[in-house]
Amino acid sequence: MRSTSAAMRDAALVTASVILATLFVLFIAGALLALVLRVAPATFAAALRSPLVGQALWLSLKTSTLSALVAALFGTPLAALLSRPFRGRAILETLVTLPVVLPPVVGGFALLLVFGRAGLLGRELDLAGVHVAFTTTAVVMAQAFVAAPLYVAVATSAFARADVRQIEAAATLRAGTAYTFARIILPPALPALAAGLTLAWARALGEFGATITFAGSLPGVTQTMPIAVYVAAQTDLQGAITVAVVLMMLSYAALLIVRQISGGPRLWS
Amino acid sequence: MVLTVDIDMLAGAFPVSCRFQAAGGNAVAVVGVSGAGKTTVLRSIAGLVRPMRGRIACDDDVWYDGQTGSWMPPWDRDCGFVFADAALFGHMSAIENVAFGLRARGDKTAVVIQRAMEALELVGVAGLAKRRAVSLSTGEAQRVAIARALALEPQVLLLDEPLASIDVEHRGPVREILLRAIAQREMAAVIVSHDPAEAALFSDSLLVMEAGSVVQRGTPAQLREHPLTRYVAAFAGVNLYRGVASPGQGGVSEVDVGGSMFTIVGTASGPVALVIDPDAVVLSRERPSSSARNWLVGSVAAVVPDGPSLRVNLASTPSIVARITRRSADELGCVPGATLHATFKASEVRVH
Numbered sequence: 001m002r003s004t005s006a007a008m009r010d011a012a013l014v015t016a017s018v019i020l021a022t023l024f025v026l027f028i029a030g031a032l033l034a035l036v037l038r039v040a041p042a043t044f045a046a047a048l049r050s051p052l053v054g055q056a057l058w059l060s061l062k063t064s065t066l067s068a069l070v071a072a073l074f075g076t077p078l079a080a081l082l083s084r085p086f087r088g089r090a091i092l093e094t095l096v097t098l099p100v101v102l103p104p105v106v107g108g109f110a111l112l113l114v115f116g117r118a119g120l121l122g123r124e125l126d127l128a129g130v131h132v133a134f135t136t137t138a139v140v141m142a143q144a145f146v147a148a149p150l151y152v153a154v155a156t157s158a159f160a161r162a163d164v165r166q167i168e169a170a171a172t173l174r175a176g177t178a179y180t181f182a183r184i185i186l187p188p189a190l191p192a193l194a195a196g197l198t199l200a201w202a203r204a205l206g207e208f209g210a211t212i213t214f215a216g217s218l219p220g221v222t223q224t225m226p227i228a229v230y231v232a233a234q235t236d237l238q239g240a241i242t243v244a245v246v247l248m249m250l251s252y253a254a255l256l257i258v259r260q261i262s263g264g265p266r267l268w269s
Numbered sequence: 270m271v272l273t274v275d276i277d278m279l280a281g282a283f284p285v286s287c288r289f290q291a292a293g294g295n296a297v298a299v300v301g302v303s304g305a306g307k308t309t310v311l312r313s314i315a316g317l318v319r320p321m322r323g324r325i326a327c328d329d330d331v332w333y334d335g336q337t338g339s340w341m342p343p344w345d346r347d348c349g350f351v352f353a354d355a356a357l358f359g360h361m362s363a364i365e366n367v368a369f370g371l372r373a374r375g376d377k378t379a380v381v382i383q384r385a386m387e388a389l390e391l392v393g394v395a396g397l398a399k400r401r402a403v404s405l406s407t408g409e410a411q412r413v414a415i416a417r418a419l420a421l422e423p424q425v426l427l428l429d430e431p432l433a434s435i436d437v438e439h440r441g442p443v444r445e446i447l448l449r450a451i452a453q454r455e456m457a458a459v460i461v462s463h464d465p466a467e468a469a470l471f472s473d474s475l476l477v478m479e480a481g482s483v484v485q486r487g488t489p490a491q492l493r494e495h496p497l498t499r500y501v502a503a504f505a506g507v508n509l510y511r512g513v514a515s516p517g518q519g520g521v522s523e524v525d526v527g528g529s530m531f532t533i534v535g536t537a538s539g540p541v542a543l544v545i546d547p548d549a550v551v552l553s554r555e556r557p558s559s560s561a562r563n564w565l566v567g568s569v570a571a572v573v574p575d576g577p578s579l580r581v582n583l584a585s586t587p588s589i590v591a592r593i594t595r596r597s598a599d600e601l602g603c604v605p606g607a608t609l610h611a612t613f614k615a616s617e618v619r620v621h
Contacts, residue, residue: 163356163359165352165354165356166356166357166358166359168317168343168352168356169350169352169356169357169358170358170369170373171315171316171317171342171343171344172315172316172317172343172344172346172348172349172350172418173344173349173369173370173373173417173418173421174344174370174373174374174421175344175369175370175373176342176344176373179373183358183369183373184358187360188359188360
């Protein structure tokens with residue numbers, strides 16, 4: 001039989017937890033709800049068809065999809081490498097994870113210092129007639145810089161879950177390294193890779209700091225949805241709200257998909 | 270075809286060294302308690318771990334040579350490995366598991382499925398072909414794993430406790446399949462087992478490993494008659510006979526061990542291994558009229574101290590070892606050359 005004071009302490013802790021959790025949900029949901037409540041139904045449909053929204057939406061979908069594919073193309077081999085132990089793995093893994101915590105503006109600034117006209121490779125690229133900064137290519141590069149590490153992290157942990165016994169069995173069955181990867185390690189990891197890809201896509205969709213620093217804000221060329229929100233907030237409030245709401249819905253859908261695929265909101269598992 | 274193994278290596282912190290040869294069509298059995306280094310030896314033959322020094326060769330095909338530094342990766346070695354825990358590919362069906370090696374080797378797609386099916390049939394699990402590997406019981410999975418290794422018809426077959434996860438009543442048939450495959454395809458087999466009786470059913474050539482090194486090698490009879498270590502005496506040094514059983518009447522079976530008939534409890538038929546603990550063998554000066562069903566007679570070949578007791582080797586047909594106290598030995602006049610009778614009950618015989 002528990003004492004009355006223990007029961008009261010228990011009840012107080014539960015109550016406090018519920019209050020704290022509710023406040024947190026209100027903080028997130030309230031802010032988002034405020035945005036949705038500001039949508040004027042009559043103008044929302046019209047704003048959706050406006051050049052500002054249409055251009056930004058199309059550019060964002062295009063660039064974030066490209067960034068996610070770039071992340072998969074370069075990130076999959078890297079993740080395969082990082083999933084096996086080797087000397088210096090911790091250093092390399094930390095390095096490629098750095099953009100996750102780095103302020104995106106720093107990333108964009110760094111890219112500018114490499115690929116910009118006055119950058120490290122700027123002269124050579126200029127001579128070759130290649131101009132990267134302030135183009136759609138720069139948008140994809142900026143987004144990939146920030147989003148690819150998420151894909152790499154998810155893919156690395158998926159590959160690391162491969163059963164060592166099965167890999168060894170494959171080796172005794174005439175399968176070389178590449179064949180074993182393709183037939184034994186990759187297939188069970190595919191759902192996780194899809195989740196990582198969606199996560200990277202969502203992160204690329206929301207990318208702002210690196211993009212505006214490295215690619216600027218040219219409507220239809222480099223002005224993605226987050227940048228459009230920022231710019232329009234000063235001039236065209238209803239337009240900014242429309243873009244923000246669309247962005248929010250897309251991001252929410254993407255996270256739902258990630259959750260469905262991976263069975264939980266685990267970014268690093 | 271001869272597999273030559275002569276290696277020194279480290280398994281974690283402790284050294285393992287092993288030297289033996291296995292000829293095509295034959296099996297060498299490596300026995301010892303778990304942690305003795307048996308599996309490490311198998312893994313180094315397969316190329317899953319690299320020895321520190323030594324040589325592994327299959328005829329003139331050098332798989333590893335510490336002196337020249339030559340090293341062949343596992344996928345280039347003509348060797349099959351049956352893991353203790355099957356290690357099937359969980360996301361594939363049984364037949365896809367068996368087909369894996371054939372595909373990896375580059376066999377034509379048309380023949381791959383046919384060969385895989387034949388291998389499953391050989392092991393008697395063709396009915397499981399379409400089942401997903403994760404849905405198989407451990408015994409079924411192990412049979413599929415055996416089919417997977419045999420499908421490639423390797424020159425060298427490495428078996429790590431291949432029957433441990435199979436039900437006792439199914440072990441006999443699977444063992445026969447393995448032995449037939451080894452003989453027919455002239456594979457050199459190396460079997461690892463912690464059970465000397467199981468090992469003896471695969472091979473007359475036993476290699477006993479203790480703490481990373483081979484402490485004794487020989488036939489079961491040689492190990493029984495001259496055990497060099499306490500472990501060999503206690504585990505491999507039991508009385509171990511191979512024979513052919515036929516069911517008798519009254520719930521017993523008769524086992525023909527090289528012409529001598531033994532009686533065991535239960536109905537058994539076909540090849541069996543019998544294990545009689547030396548402690549269960551009673552020695553007497555005259556043939557006792559007792560309830561014990563089994564009787565041998567012979568002269569004492571040797572009396573060897575074993576802790577506080579003595580091991581008495583009797584040169585009967587077949588030879589047998591009894592463990593008796595020093596006092597009993599004195600009273601029996603148990604000295605080399607003396608003729609003694611050995612008896613043991615049918616129920617004291619463990620049948621494999």
